Amino acid sequence: MLIRENISLLPFNTFRMDVKAKIFAEYSSVEELRALLEQYKGEPLLHIGAGSNLLFTKDFDGVVLHSAMRRARCVSEDADYVWIEAENGLVLDELIAQLCDMGISGLENLSYIPGEVGASAVQNVGAYGVEAKDVIESVRAVSIADGAERIFSNAECQYGYRDSIFKNSLRGKYIITHVVYRLNKHFEPKLNYGNLSSEVGFNPTPMSVREAVIRIRQQKLPEVSELGSAGSFFKNPVVPKEKADELLKLYPDMPHYNAPSLEGREGVGLCKIPAAWLIEQCGWKGKMMGGAQCYEKQPLVLVNRNNATPEDIVNLAAAICKDVKEKFGIAISPEVNYI
Ligand SMILES: Cc1cc2nc3c(=O)[nH]c(=O)nc-3n(C[C@H](O)[C@H](O)[C@H](O)COP(=O)(O)OP(=O)(O)OC[C@H]3O[C@@H](n4cnc5c(N)ncnc54)[C@H](O)[C@@H]3O)c2cc1C
Known part of the structure; x- marks a missing residue:
């Protein structure tokens, strides 16, 4: 567990706003997260991922939490699908790169979206005709009030366009710790969006779709490392x-x-x-x-x-x-x- 006081959040948001947090705490397990929630009960709390969907408008007079849990594992499989459970602090694009490498599909259209697994399930990230909700089977979360764990099915997450229950009635009430994705062993490319199909070319694979998405995104969107x-x-x-x-x-x-x-x-x-x-x-x-x-x-x-x-x-x-x-x-x- 890492706890720092009065630190600049400049490295933790992609807008590069130089605001301060009273406390910044990073946990490496669900047990550590629960201990932090207990320790800072009553303080204003903000859980962040990569800070790529945030605008800090002022200093944060409370506790900024971040996850250093970054593993992913296969939890089940059958002839057609594989179920992958990823921890909240894993960079989503790193997960997608690994899956494409293994020929596992479903997330490749979401390549190169900045951010971490936990927030992607809050926001229902989407790009090139695919949304995270299309492959999320369930989400595991910890209640901020009492540390209790709850599993939300896809339907219970109430997903909509860049929206979920975690942005509405449960806003600020749960921290997502794990996301389970149901992914395809047999590739069914989704290439109907914009010029993706022509960019991918013949005989698409999960990796060739990923590479095409990255090429298109690099032409249109600012690189977070540069702007x-x-x-x-x-x-x-x-x-x-x-x-x-x-x-x-x-x-x-x-x-x-x-x-x-x-x-x-x-x-x-x-x-x-x-x-x-x-x-x-x-x-x-x-x-x-x-x-x-x-x-x-x-x-x-x-x-x-x-x-x-x-x-x-x-x-x-x-x-x-x-x-x-x-x-x-x-x-x-x-x-x-x-x-
Ligand atoms: C260049 C660029 C391109 C982008 N392109 C796309 C795109 O194509 N499609 C798209 O949908 N988005 C896009 N985004 C937006 C952004 O990357 C996504 O919304 C991403 O999911 C945010 O992840 P993050 O880890 O940075 O979350 P943060 O910005 O850190 O957090 C976002 C919100 O989620 C909450 N949160 C974070 N982690 C958790 C958790 N574990 N449990 C509960 N709540 C949590 C935070 O409190 C906050 O309210 C883009 C952003 C940039 C900078």
Whole structure:
């Protein structure tokens, strides 16, 4: 167990915000996690992974927890599937690289998303037509209140678009410690999204899909080691179909997709509109406010271009939301967690 006081969180968030935490504690087992929860009962707690979906807006006057549990193991298999249990602190992309190496498929489209296994199951990360929920069998978590362990089935996680029960009714109540994935022994490539199919070419393998995804991502998204960001800053808004039809009369080229309805059925009255398009139409692509910039290659991403402060990012995000609301009458909201 590692405990440090009054430390800078700069190395622990990909936006590179130089804020401080009163306490930073890292555990190497579930028993150590329980001991920390007991020791710091009553203090404000924040569990982080790689800090790639966070915006620290100020110093954190409490305990920041991080996992150093980084193993993965096969817990079961049959003729078609293999069940892999991964610990929360394992870097998701390292797990995916290992699985692709072994020819095990299901997660390859999520290659190169920064972050750790635990948070990916909170956020239901998604990319190139696949979401974590498609392969998550169950999630093991520890209650912050009393340290009790609970296993959540996929259905109990209440997954939605970048959403889960851990972001809603159970927000701040559980720490995910393990995720069990059900993965394929027989490869069924999912290549329908964008230009993935042409980038992959003939005879795809899990590894060739992974490599293609990485090539595409490297062209469009900032490298976290070079430019601070938290990936897509905003969620793509979902609007009633009538609203989309109204906008299509004014903007016939507006991209739009049928979205799952509240009942989970396709095409019954809801439309998803890419937030990147809305933001670009408002003229924000490439623009700066203070040290923060709307990324010139992908306007959905806000970047720390020049020593941005938390206020710079917050102000830029607010200005973008305001303009999109005024021009299109659509409220866009951050995907990133403000802390
Ligand atoms: C360049 C870039 C590209 C990205 N591309 C994508 C993409 O394609 N698709 C996508 O979905 N996301 C993308 N993201 C966003 C981000 O990588 C994911 O949301 C990722 O899952 C966050 O993981 P993390 O470990 O960094 O979580 P953190 O940012 O550390 O935490 C995120 C949230 O989860 C909570 N949390 C963390 N660990 C746990 C735990 N064990 N138990 C309970 N709660 C926990 C935190 O308190 C916080 O609220 C991108 C980010 C960047 C910087």
